[in-house]
Amino acid sequence: MKTARISAVFLTSALFAAxxxxxxxxxxxxxxxxxxxxxxxxxxxxxxxxxxxxxxxAAEFESKTLRVEKVVAPGGxxxxxxxxxxxxxxxxxDDFHQDTTEGELVVE
Amino acid sequence: xxxxxxxxxxxVIEAGLIVGIVLAVTRGVPGRGLxxxxxxxxGLLGATLVAVFAGELADAFxxxxxxxxxxxxxALAVVMLAWHNIWxxxxxxxxxxxxxxxGAAVAEGSRTLTALSIVVAVAVLREGSEVVLFLYxxxxxxxAGFHELLLGGMIxxxxxxxxxxxxxxxxxxxxxxxxxxxxxxxxxxxxxxMAAQCVVFLQQAGYVTALSRTVWDTSSVLPDDSxxxxxxxxxxxxxxxxxxxxLAVYLSALIVIFVATKxxxxxRASRKQVSMA
Numbered sequence: 107m108k109t110a111r112i113s114a115v116f117l118t119s120a121l122f123a124a125x126x127x128x129x130x131x132x133x134x135x136x137x138x139x140x141x142x143x144x145x146x147x148x149x150x151x152x153x154x155x156x157x158x159x160x161x162x163x164a165a166e167f168e169s170k171t172l173r174v175e176k177v178v179a180p181g182g183x184x185x186x187x188x189x190x191x192x193x194x195x196x197x198x199x200d201d202f203h204q205d206t207t208e209g210e211l212v213v214e
Numbered sequence: 215x216x217x218x219x220x221x222x223x224x225x226v227i228e229a230g231l232i233v234g235i236v237l238a239v240t241r242g243v244p245g246r247g248l249x250x251x252x253x254x255x256x257g258l259l260g261a262t263l264v265a266v267f268a269g270e271l272a273d274a275f276x277x278x279x280x281x282x283x284x285x286x287x288x289a290l291a292v293v294m295l296a297w298h299n300i301w302x303x304x305x306x307x308x309x310x311x312x313x314x315x316x317g318a319a320v321a322e323g324s325r326t327l328t329a330l331s332i333v334v335a336v337a338v339l340r341e342g343s344e345v346v347l348f349l350y351x352x353x354x355x356x357x358a359g360f361h362e363l364l365l366g367g368m369i370x371x372x373x374x375x376x377x378x379x380x381x382x383x384x385x386x387x388x389x390x391x392x393x394x395x396x397x398x399x400x401x402x403x404x405x406x407x408m409a410a411q412c413v414v415f416l417q418q419a420g421y422v423t424a425l426s427r428t429v430w431d432t433s434s435v436l437p438d439d440s441x442x443x444x445x446x447x448x449x450x451x452x453x454x455x456x457x458x459x460x461l462a463v464y465l466s467a468l469i470v471i472f473v474a475t476k477x478x479x480x481x482r483a484s485r486k487q488v489s490m491a
Contacts (some may be wrong), residue, residue, distance in 0.1 A: 110315075152420075152423065154420075161282070162354060163326060163350075163351035163352075163354050164265075164347040164348075164351050165351075166344065168438070170352070170438070170454070170455060171432065171455065172456070173414060173417065173418070174418050175418070176272070176280055176281075176418065177268050177272065177280060177343075177344070177347060179268040179269030179272060179273070180269075181269070182269040182272055182273070184272050184277065184280070185277045185278075186418050186419075187417070187418060187419060187420030187423075188297065189417065189426035189427075189457070190426070191422065192238070199345075201449075202221070202351055203441075205217075213483045
């Protein structure tokens with residue numbers, strides 16, 4: 107019974123574990139500002155974006171060009187998988203505070 | 215106030231258009247009001263729960279909880295919509311074949327009503343949780359007065375509901391003999407759009423990596439966050455920068471549901487009988 111449960115846990119984590127990635131872009135949200143507001147990432151490589159929300163309100167990290175949309179709870183942290191990108195600039199924002207909270211990912 | 219108005223309006227039209235279609239599809243079916251109301255209530259309750267447990271949800275499944283949840287509820291809605299279409303198509307055949315089975319068919323029909331109320335619940339759940347989080351954020355940060363926030367939200371809700379009502383009235387104005395064909399097509403597109411949206415969440419979680427290149431970019435012509443773009447997104451799954459996988463899943467869902475509905479439809483059966491004779 108116990109072994110069954112343990113193997114079920116292993117199976118679940120194997121099914122749902124996101125693939126390990128070499129590159130990671132880290133962002134923090136504080137006072138409705140992204141920091142850094144202009145992060146960099148390498149072109150033509152898959153990578154992850156991690157957003158840590160230090161504010162007391164929820165945010166939604168969103169970018170149409172990066173094709174992501176994810177809620178970050180107050181004090182929470184989220185990870186998103188980004189496909190290999192062409193060099194360029196990719197705009198992102200907090201959907202709940204679009205006028206104040208935005209940034210640009212520089213891919214080169 | 216304007217911020218609250220825009221975000222509530224935006225989310226309400228997405229859920230509202232779907233409710234409008236469901237109401238048009240089920241016109242004249244007994245008990246549909248109760249089912250749609252139950253779907254709305256379940257969706258609102260679920261939306262509040264999702265908003266309250268947003269942090270826990272995000273941390274689940276090694277950080278992919280939100281994506282798995284969103285992809286899961288979208289997949290559920292796709293299955294329910296497809297099932298409704300297929301069942302409705304074959305239902306017509308049963309009624310034509312044997313008038314006596316109509317009573318049984320109506321009882322049976324409440325089953326697809328349940329499917330449609332699940333679709334309503336899912337739509338309200340997805341759009342509603344964002345509204346709850348956003349409005350709660352405004353209250354918590356004290357960025358705007360509570361009354362102003364309430365007013366903005368109310369105007370957003372009312373205008374979103376109005377647009378959805380226009381959609382519903384436009385649909386029911388279609389003559390009854392064409393209405394079935396129109397709503398069948400609408401539901402097929404609705405389901406295909408949701409299937410493609412489901413893929414976006416799986417891509418974001420890193421489970422789907424194939425065909426990730428952008429196929430076209432029409433964001434300068436018709437951005438999908440503009441009002442017409444959003445309506446087209448909800449109804450037909452329009453996206454201004456789709457990936458190859460999104461497009462492939464969209465087209466596959468469209469074709470599969472279309473063919474399955476055709477196979478189940480009575481026209482095909484009667485044509486078969488003619489050719490046999």
